[in-house]
Amino acid sequence: MTRRYSAFSLIKEGLTGQKGWQPAWRSPEPKKTYDAVIIGGGGHGLATAYYLAKTHGIASIAVLEKGWIGGGNTGRNTTVVRSNYYYPESVAIYGLAHRLYEGLSKELNYNVMLSKRGMVSLCHSTGELEIGARTVNAMQINGVDAEMFSVDDVRRVAPLLNLASDARFPVFGGVWQGRAGTARHDAVAWGYARAAGALGVDIIQNCEVTDFIVEGGRCRGVHTSRGTIRTDRIGMAVAGHSSVLAAKAGFRLPINSYALQACVSEPVKPVLDTVVLSPGTGVYVSQSDKGEIVIGGALDRVPSYGQRGNLPTLEGVISGLLEMFPAFGQLKLMRQWAGIVDVVPDSSPIIGESPLPGLFLNCGWGTGGFKAIPAGGVLLAHLLATGKHHDISRPFDLDRFATGRLLDEAAGSGIAH
Amino acid sequence: MQLFHCPFCGTRDETEFHFGGEAGNIRPDGADVPADRWANYLYMRDNPKGAVREVWVHMNCGEFFVMERDSVGHEVVSSTSLDGAGHAR
Numbered sequence: 001m002t003r004r005y006s007a008f009s010l011i012k013e014g015l016t017g018q019k020g021w022q023p024a025w026r027s028p029e030p031k032k033t034y035d036a037v038i039i040g041g042g043g044h045g046l047a048t049a050y051y052l053a054k055t056h057g058i059a060s061i062a063v064l065e066k067g068w069i070g071g072g073n074t075g076r077n078t079t080v081v082r083s084n085y086y087y088p089e090s091v092a093i094y095g096l097a098h099r100l101y102e103g104l105s106k107e108l109n110y111n112v113m114l115s116k117r118g119m120v121s122l123c124h125s126t127g128e129l130e131i132g133a134r135t136v137n138a139m140q141i142n143g144v145d146a147e148m149f150s151v152d153d154v155r156r157v158a159p160l161l162n163l164a165s166d167a168r169f170p171v172f173g174g175v176w177q178g179r180a181g182t183a184r185h186d187a188v189a190w191g192y193a194r195a196a197g198a199l200g201v202d203i204i205q206n207c208e209v210t211d212f213i214v215e216g217g218r219c220r221g222v223h224t225s226r227g228t229i230r231t232d233r234i235g236m237a238v239a240g241h242s243s244v245l246a247a248k249a250g251f252r253l254p255i256n257s258y259a260l261q262a263c264v265s266e267p268v269k270p271v272l273d274t275v276v277l278s279p280g281t282g283v284y285v286s287q288s289d290k291g292e293i294v295i296g297g298a299l300d301r302v303p304s305y306g307q308r309g310n311l312p313t314l315e316g317v318i319s320g321l322l323e324m325f326p327a328f329g330q331l332k333l334m335r336q337w338a339g340i341v342d343v344v345p346d347s348s349p350i351i352g353e354s355p356l357p358g359l360f361l362n363c364g365w366g367t368g369g370f371k372a373i374p375a376g377g378v379l380l381a382h383l384l385a386t387g388k389h390h391d392i393s394r395p396f397d398l399d400r401f402a403t404g405r406l407l408d409e410a411a412g413s414g415i416a417h
Numbered sequence: 418m419q420l421f422h423c424p425f426c427g428t429r430d431e432t433e434f435h436f437g438g439e440a441g442n443i444r445p446d447g448a449d450v451p452a453d454r455w456a457n458y459l460y461m462r463d464n465p466k467g468a469v470r471e472v473w474v475h476m477n478c479g480e481f482f483v484m485e486r487d488s489v490g491h492e493v494v495s496s497t498s499l500d501g502a503g504h505a506r
Contacts, residue, residue, distance in 0.1 A: 243464035254460035257488070302419075303436055305466045305489045311418055312432045345460055402456040 003198070005109055024190060025197030030204050030226050034062045036233040036384050037222060039209050039245065041065025042074040043185075043370065044237035044362050046192035046203070047377020048384070050108075053199035055378070056385035061201045062231075063193075064224060066208035070189030073239050076307075076339035077370040078262050078296040080275055080286065082119050082180035083144050086135060086412030089395040090348065091142035093375050096392060098144075100374030101183060110191030112183045113289065119180035119275035120149055120157060124169045128279065132175045135413060139177075149174040157274045160325050168323050169280030180275060182286055182294075188373055212249045212359065219249065219358035233384045235360045237376065240305070240340030242363035251355040253363065254345055254401050259300040259338040260367050261309035261317065265331040267291030272325075281320025293331060295321055299343065299367065309338035341367050346406035351379050352389060352397035360384055361398065422496040423475035424482045437472035439463060440483050472499070 003022055013020055036052055038045045041063050052058045063069075081101050083094040105111050123132045132148060139146035154174050155163055163171050193203055204226065213221040213230065221230035236245055246253045267290050277284040282298040297317030300310050314336060322329050342364045344350065349372065350364035362380040365372055379393040389397065400406055419431040439462055445454050469488045473496075474481050485494040 241466070243462065244466050247463070247465070252457075252461040252463060254456075254462065256462055256464055257466075301436065302431065302491070303464075303469070303471070303488060304491065306491060310431070310491075312430075401460045402452045404452075 024194040025203050027205065028202045030062060030064075030202065030207060030224070030229055031060070032228070032230060033060075034202075034229060034231045035060040036235070037061070037229060037231040038063045038235045038237065038380075039222070040072075040237040040239075041069035041189075041193070041203060041205065042072050042237060042239065043070070043188050043192065043373035044239070044376040044380070045235070046189055046196055047373050048235055048237060048362065048380040049201045049203075050192045050196040050199070051377045051381035052384055053196060053201055056381060058385060059200065061196075062229065063196070063201060063203050064207045064209060064222070064229070065203070065205045066225075068205050069193050069203060070186055073339040073341065073369060074189045074373075075186055076262065076337055077185055078284065078286070078294050079182040079185045079288075079370065080119065080180070080284065081114065081183050081371045082177055082275075083371070084119070084121065084135065084139060084146060084175065084177045084180065084413065085409055086138050087407050087409065088142050089407055090409055090412070091139065091144055092392045093349070093379070093396065094372060095142070095144055096378065097372045097375035098179065100378070101371075102179075104188070104191070104374060108191040108195040110187060110194055112187045112191055114181060114183045115289070116179050116181040117274050117286070118157065118176060118178045119277065120154060120174040120176050121277045122154065122169075122174045122279065123172045124278070124280040125172060129172050132173065135175055145177060145179050147176050147178075149176045158272065158276050160271055160327055161276060162324055162326055169278060182275065182288070184289075185370060188370075192377070209245065209248075212356070214250075214356065217357065219356050232358055233360070234358060235362060235380045235384050237362040237380065239342050239363060239365055239369055242342050242361070246354070249354065249356045249359055253350065253398075255342045255364055256303050257305055257340050258302075258343050259304045259306060259309045260296075260341045261300065261314055261336065261338045262294065262296045263314070263317075263336040264288070264292040264294050264334050265328070266334050268293070268331065271327075276324065278320065278324050281323055283317055283320040283324060285321060285325070292334065293328060299341070300338070305340055307338050307340055309336065341365070341369070345401075346408045347410040348407040349376070349396050350398050351376070351393040352383065352399070353387075354398070419491060421473070421484065421493060423478065423480055424496050424498040425478050425480040426475060429475065429477070433475060433477050435474050435476055437474050437481065440470040440472050468494075
């Protein structure tokens with residue numbers, strides 16, 4: 001039986017006919033009761049289960065996923081990992097995620113293929129250069145790596161980029177985060193699932209939560225498509241459908257659901273070994289290890305739960321891409337898809353106990369949830385285990401919408417989600 | 418490209434329209450509205466999956482109207498001018 005992945009186990013299995021490999025996680029029948037239940041088998045939900053078992057020693061945990069694990073936004077994003085935010089609270093949460101990502105392959109004994117290829121956010125005017133310098137200063141003060149790039153620096157890392165002075169969005173420089181990069185998004189879900197499963201977590205797929213059990217004003221369990229499950233601690237990490245579950249639990253959230261599209265070209269030889277974001281075109285682009293150009297852009301403009309995306313936004317993204325990289329006009333688009341994201345007024349996540357005691361929230365990550373998966377898991381696990389906020393999650397409580405202490409990252413770092 | 422219906426101009430491209438919020442979300446009246454009531458009005462949303470009733474604006478003519486549509490399949494059921502629809506239902 002081979003459970004641990006290593007060069008040694010590869011050689012051993014190679015010599016013995018590959019017969020000893022075990023499934024990466026079990027698929028058990030749901031039990032009647034658990035110490036804690038997590039709704040949503042994406043990155044955040046699986047990471048929560050892992051840290052709940054690993055850090056807090058909770059013995060009996062279930063992750064309930066209505067489809068298959070990693071089949072929602074975890075498998076639909078553009079795989080970028082970064083922490084270039086403005087406010088100290090945001091840097092604390094995204095910085096925690098970024099640091100955990102750096103050790104994740106070793107932690108999980110699963111290669112998440114983190115590639116710290118760096119990311120440049122372009123500046124298209126002298127005004128944007130000043131805002132870029134402000135962002136770099138804020139990041140450095142908050143202890144995150146960042147530096148200003150000149151046009152020559154930008155040319156060095158992205159020689160194919162259109163740097164002509166008469167471009168529609170001329171490049172004046174950029175903000176560089178060298179530790180940013182990409183990770184294999186499916187591997188993050190699978191790695192957490194495998195590691196959580198090894199610690200005894202039940203990962204239950206095709207199990208949709210249909211209602212909550214409320215007794216004495218507290219959440220005491222869930223009704224699911226695979227039977228009733230009782231527990232006193234429930235976490236939900238169901239980005240895109242947070243409002244739908246909240247309605248079942250009897251409260252509302254400050255969320256509108258929108259489709260966020262992405263697409264990939266046919267695979268080509270290496271042409272781009274960094275992540276490039278242009279605030280002018282709203283497009284960000286990188287090249288996957290397989291060679292596909294991975295393209296993302298702005299949200300659709302029509303609120304939606306349809307995981308398709310609409311054509312005007314896709315057209316805008318592609319025309320923006322061709323403005324940035326005219327050579328990519330030769331490429332064929334291979335796939336296009338969309339995920340449904342939680343759009344929150346201040347573009348910051350919501351983490352904390354919900355208005356229904358016993359039910360805890362991890363939602364509202366907008367277009368940027370993938371990069372935050374390890375932190376979302378640590379913080380929701382802390383809440384579930386202790387009933388109290390971690391210092392890093394407290395500013396992100398739902399109560400900020402009544403107190404007015406919003407964390408407006410759309411204004412702070414110009415990140416449009 | 419999806420076509421939406423402006424009660425004033427007729428059928429136009431979706432890119433000419435802008436989402437204005439959920440219909441029936443009425444601004445609280447009076448001087449001493451508690452903070453949670455304000456938060457409810459400003460931020461909290463039903464955000465339903467399926468049938469929705471929303472305020473939209475046709476940016477070309479400035480007409481605000483209520484559109485009923487499906488938030489999954491995007492079928493448009495009706496477009497009614499704000500006067501006729503009754504924003505507050």
